[in-house]
Amino acid sequence: xxxxxxxxxxxxxxxxxxxILVFVGTALQASxxxxxxxxxxxxxxxxxxxxxxxxxxxxxxxxxxxLIIMVxxxxxxxxxxx
Numbered sequence: 001x002x003x004x005x006x007x008x009x010x011x012x013x014x015x016x017x018x019x020i021l022v023f024v025g026t027a028l029q030a031s032x033x034x035x036x037x038x039x040x041x042x043x044x045x046x047x048x049x050x051x052x053x054x055x056x057x058x059x060x061x062x063x064x065x066x067l068i069i070m071v072x073x074x075x076x077x078x079x080x081x082x
Contacts (some may be wrong), residue, residue, distance in 0.1 A: 042066035 040053030042061040049066050053059030 044069070 036057040038053075038058050040055060040058030040060075041051075042062045042065065043050040043052075044066065049057060049063075049070075051063055051066070053062060
């Protein structure tokens with residue numbers, strides 16, 4: 001069984017890795033001559049998704065990820081796993 005200290009250390013490690021990835025991505029983006037930013041995202045308010053994006057491909061990826069998150073949430077919450 002996993003103890004609570006292991007989960008805390010794993011969470012802190014994931015946060016630190018996230019900060020490092022953001023820093024490296026920003027540095028790489030700033031060093032390139034051309035910059036084209038593409039974005040897409042989903043905000044889930046209850047069962048209603050709000051989908052946004054400035055590129056069609058990223059918006060489609062955001063919709064697919066939202067569907068995956070909704071299915072996983074259903075499995076975890078309503079099937080008694082959590």
